[in-house]
Amino acid sequence: MKKFATLAFVVACLVPAGPAMAAGPSAPLDRANIDLSDTASIQRGAEYFFQYCIGCHSLEHARYNRIGQDLGLTDEQVAEKFVHTRDAAGDPTGVGELIKIAMRPDDAEEWFAQPAPDLTLTARANSPDWIYTVLRNFYLDDSRPLGVNNATFEAMGMPHVLWELQGWQKNVGEDGEIKLELVEEGKMSAEEYDEVVRDITAFMTYVAEPIRMEREAMGMYVIWFLIVFTILAYLLKKEYWRDVH
Numbered sequence: 001m002k003k004f005a006t007l008a009f010v011v012a013c014l015v016p017a018g019p020a021m022a023a024g025p026s027a028p029l030d031r032a033n034i035d036l037s038d039t040a041s042i043q044r045g046a047e048y049f050f051q052y053c054i055g056c057h058s059l060e061h062a063r064y065n066r067i068g069q070d071l072g073l074t075d076e077q078v079a080e081k082f083v084h085t086r087d088a089a090g091d092p093t094g095v096g097e098l099i100k101i102a103m104r105p106d107d108a109e110e111w112f113a114q115p116a117p118d119l120t121l122t123a124r125a126n127s128p129d130w131i132y133t134v135l136r137n138f139y140l141d142d143s144r145p146l147g148v149n150n151a152t153f154e155a156m157g158m159p160h161v162l163w164e165l166q167g168w169q170k171n172v173g174e175d176g177e178i179k180l181e182l183v184e185e186g187k188m189s190a191e192e193y194d195e196v197v198r199d200i201t202a203f204m205t206y207v208a209e210p211i212r213m214e215r216e217a218m219g220m221y222v223i224w225f226l227i228v229f230t231i232l233a234y235l236l237k238k239e240y241w242r243d244v245h
């Protein structure tokens with residue numbers, strides 16, 4: 001029984017956590033196809049996040065310098081690439097700080113009816129595919145207060161902050177069906193924009209579970225240990241039984 005428990009523990013350590021179920025409407029999600037071993041993609045995603053999202057969304061369970069360490073950046077690089085906020089005294093936020101927003105939560109509530117949620121754990125609460133799909137599915141809609149709606153997140157209270165890159169889509173579907181078409185070009189092609197959103201999604205997935213990078217590396221050590229241990233145990237058994245036979 002004890003052996004079984006140990007085995008179950010080892011197996012539990014090796015199996016990566018499955019993706020969380022996506023919340024929200026059951027419309028099909030596009031595949032984000034992120035790669036958590038691609039640190040360049042995660043780093044680009046972080047740069048976009050701190051450029052376009054930090055004005056409204058915090059990552060309150062994460063620190064700048066921990067992200068830097070995981071991505072192989074020095075504190076100076078972290079300060080230069082990521083930190084765009086200031087502390088109460090007006091100095092640039094220190095790299096050891098938790099990641100707070102550049103806007104006061106009260107202001108956010110006043111401007112957008114609801115405050116923008118903290119996004120540290122969003123990739124676990126909703127799947128990476130969901131985030132990837134939401135960020136590509138904004139469309140013009142006069143009936144909404146901000147003039148924009150989202151095909152995956154009905155009546156979303158977030159403006160399309162990446163419109164300059166993607167351009168504007170319109171709903172050309174009929175009978176309540178949603179079908180999006182680009183009506184105003186952005187700075188990027190659709191493929192380039194998908195790449196940007198994939199990078200942001202990769203960053204958000206990493207930030208939701210930084211330990212996953214380490215755990216996947218640790219799993220390999222465990223497997224090698226078990227292989228070497230099995231060989232040694234076998235040799236030892238042979239050695240003992242030689243005298244008996």
Ligand code: HEC
Nearest residue numbers: 052053055056112114115116117122131155156157158161
């Ligand atoms: C101008 C403020 C603002 C900016 C900038 C902004 N957001 Fe939002 N975001 C919001 C608000 C407000 C909501 C809540 C919407 C709702 O619940 O209807 C939200 C919700 C979200 C959600 C859904 C979270 C959930 O679990 O419900 C995601 C994902 C998200 N934002 C990602 C981003 C990303 C990525 C960026 C940067 C590219 C970004 N946001 C930039 C205001 C903003």
